[in-house]
Amino acid sequence: MDLLAQIDLWVLGTGLLSIALGLLVGLFFGAMPGLGLTIAITLLLPLSYSMSPVNAILMLLAAYQAAEYAGSISAITLGIPGTVMAAPILQDGRPMARNNSPGKALGYSLYASVFGGLVGAAMLILFSQPLSRFALTLGDSEFFLLGLLGLVAVTSFEAADPLKALISIVLGLLVGLVGLDIISGMPRLDFGIPQLFDGLSLIALVVGLFALSEAYFMMAGNMCAGHRVPSENLRITLTWREMRDSGKAAITGSGIGVAVGILPGVGSTVSGWLAYSAARKLSKTPELFGKGSPDGIVAPDAANNATVGGALLPFLTLGIPGSAAIAIISGAFIIHGLQPGPLLARNNPEFLNAIFLGFVVTTIGMFFVARTLNTGFVRLLVTPNVVLVPFVIMLSILGIFTFRAEFFDLWLALGISMLALAFRKLDYSIVGFVLAVVLAPIIETSFRRALVIADGDYTVFIQRPISAVLIAGMAVLVVYATLRTVRRDRAMLNKKEA
Amino acid sequence: MSARMVDLIFLALLLSAGLVTVFVSRDLPPGFGGDIGPAAFPVALGWALVGLSGLAGLRTLALGTSVKAGLPGAGKIAVTIMAMAAFLLLWQTFGRFYLFGFGLMFGLLLFYGRDGGLNWRFALWSALGSAGFMGLAWLFFTHVLYVRF
Structure with missing residues (x-):
């Protein structure tokens, strides 16, 4: 009875409503080809100002989870992945939808996503305390190296062109330094503009980078053309036996998803493909892959959703965002005055426990919401870009202004959206840029504080064993990125000569 | 306009941004007591931007194609x-x-x-x-x- 008496019905009700809202928005934006999860989170971020911290974070995480799954809806029914992460699901999801039934393929996708999400949540709950305790033993030099490792990982894995990714990161670090210097209190790179004293608004930045620039890309071709979606066999029907038969692929995908999610800078784009090829190698029927194999849907989908829990782990315990989506969610932490990192578990244990519990509820809730509204979401795919683009533009404007009622932020977002257009067109890395903006204060402050403590002795960065491990990891990634660049340039040279 | 030219123009803008960063950060006070000061990071990153943009520019000159640049819509x-x-x-x-x-x-x-x-x-x-x-x-x-x- 005591436990029941402690449950605040209002808190519980608003928490569930926030999760439901996040799930619906995530499912819608994730399913729509071109929109995707970063836009879902970006456009929900302004709404989080008026919420309690727990509800705000849960809503954003629900959108993240749901959008990771929903990318498969359009991949299976239209043959167009709603998100980049859903591309591996296309390989077998589409053939199964054609040869068997779309509902069956959607069923495999949903069950695998929920399984992966729950594994990610379990890992998050199990390892966050030990990792937080370990993080408390780290010094400023290690935090500097961890931040740097995240950026090096983006350059190595995420980007099409490592040299341009490096330029994006340097530019992002510079943008992240705009405003008052925390240590000396001196304003930097503000050009005398008062609105820049506190730095650039993260909301304006991410809305310009993701939402507005995506709206520009949706203007290509005939904007009135809607997609043709299948109208039959959309109901999810999956037997217990079918689920059990794909258990191995689900476990493989989830394991890969969590492991890849923990690595900073490596998102579900990588984990989905890794899980797909691993499941193919482990399968007793590899010849069925590409022709509608259930394991080909289950493994990448489980990996995509397990990545969410994995990516949250370094963010909540070390304060290092592992993906662009987490970097945007870090904006909600800043808005609510929360500092992700090792002290979060010590200073706000109730908050962290509520997030863990809510994360599990979110994943289970996703199952019921998606199963119930699946057919409706498939039908929504007919919405043409002529309707979506003005809707995204107006939501972006409303969201930016809601944050701090500054016209400057709106102009900034407009300018940033043009920069993002150039970035995307010319193969620069938007993910690297955003992560660098968020990590810039961590990297600079840790570096300078470490030097102050060591009285200017630079060997502080290589003295401890963990520093050596981090430096070795970075060295491996730098060699990998250099080899990729050389190989890419050689291929371009050969192409040019041919 | 060719894709190579677009790439070069954008890199020139980035290079200029790097130079501007170095220029506006030059008057920031130096650090003391082991601190490298508020100017060190912006100046270092500004020079890095100049160097990397220059390198990418040279690469574009060597490898870039004269295909026409296009932006659908x-x-x-x-x-x-x-x-x-x-x-x-x-x-x-x-x-x-x-x-x-x-x-x-x-x-x-x-x-x-x-x-x-x-x-x-x-x-x-x-x-x-x-x-x-x-x-x-x-x-x-x-x-x-x-x-x-």
């Missing part, structure tokens, strides 16, 4: 950016967010709707849709979030 993008700028200017000058917001949404719907051939029915639905959206936004932002535009 460039006309629509340009009009949209101008429409948004005009909307912001009008709103900033005269207020009346919901009125101008309706104008922006309705105008964009009509403009994009040309792709499918405009007709009265589409125009009517666009007007109703824009008015409905702005009405909902007014209700939600004014009475739920207490944000006045």
Whole structure:
């Protein structure tokens, strides 16, 4: 009875409503080809100002989870992945939808996503305390190296062109330094503009980078053309036996998803493909892959959703965002005055426990919401870009202004959206840029504080064993990125000569 | 314009941004007691931007192709950016967010709707849709979030 008496019905009700809202928005934006999860989170971020911290974070995480799954809806029914992460699901999801039934393929996708999400949540709950305790033993030099490792990982894995990714990161670090210097209190790179004293608004930045620039890309071709979606066999029907038969692929995908999610800078784009090829190698029927194999849907989908829990782990315990989506969610932490990192578990244990519990509820809730509204979401795919683009533009404007009622932020977002257009067109890395903006204060402050403590002795960065491990990891990634660049340039040279 | 030229122009802009960063950070005070000071990071990153942009420029000169640069929907993008700028200017000058917001949404719907051939029915639905959206936004932002535009 005591436990029941402690449950605040209002808190519980608003928490569930926030999760439901996040799930619906995530499912819608994730399913729509071109929109995707970063836009879902970006456009929900302004709404989080008026919420309690727990509800705000849960809503954003629900959108993240749901959008990771929903990318498969359009991949299976239209043959167009709603998100980049859903591309591996296309390989077998589409053939199964054609040869068997779309509902069956959607069923495999949903069950695998929920399984992966729950594994990610379990890992998050199990390892966050030990990792937080370990993080408390780290010094400023290690935090500097961890931040740097995240950026090096983006350059190595995420980007099409490592040299341009490096330029994006340097530019992002510079943008992240705009405003008052925390240590000396001196304003930097503000050009005398008062609105820049506190730095650039993260909301304006991410809305310009993701939402507005995506709206520009949706203007290509005939904007009135809607997609043709299948109208039959959309109901999810999956037997217990079918689920059990794909258990191995689900476990493989989830394991890969969590492991890849923990690595900073490596998102579900990588984990989905890794899980797909691993499941193919482990399968007793590899010849069925590409022709509608259930394991080909289950493994990448489980990996995509397990990545969410994995990516949250370094963010909540070390304060290092592992993906662009987490970097945007870090904006909600800043808005609510929360500092992700090792002290979060010590200073706000109730908050962290509520997030863990809510994360599990979110994943289970996703199952019921998606199963119930699946057919409706498939039908929504007919919405043409002529309707979506003005809707995204107006939501972006409303969201930016809601944050701090500054016209400057709106102009900034407009300018940033043009920069993002150039970035995307010319193969620069938007993910690297955003992560660098968020990590810039961590990297600079840790570096300078470490030097102050060591009285200017630079060997502080290589003295401890963990520093050596981090430096070795970075060295491996730098060699990998250099080899990729050389190989890419050689291929371009050969192409040019041919 | 060729893709190589576009790439070079953008790299020149980045290189200039690096130089500007170094220039505006030169007057920041030096650090003391082991601290490298507030200028060290911006200056180092500014020079890094100059160096990397220069390197990428040299690579583009060596490897870039003379294929024509293209941006699908460039006309629509340009009009949209101008429409948004005009909307912001009008709103900033005269207020009346919901009125101008309706104008922006309705105008964009009509403009994009040309792709499918405009007709009265589409125009009517666009007007109703824009008015409905702005009405909902007014209700939600004014009475739920207490944000006045």
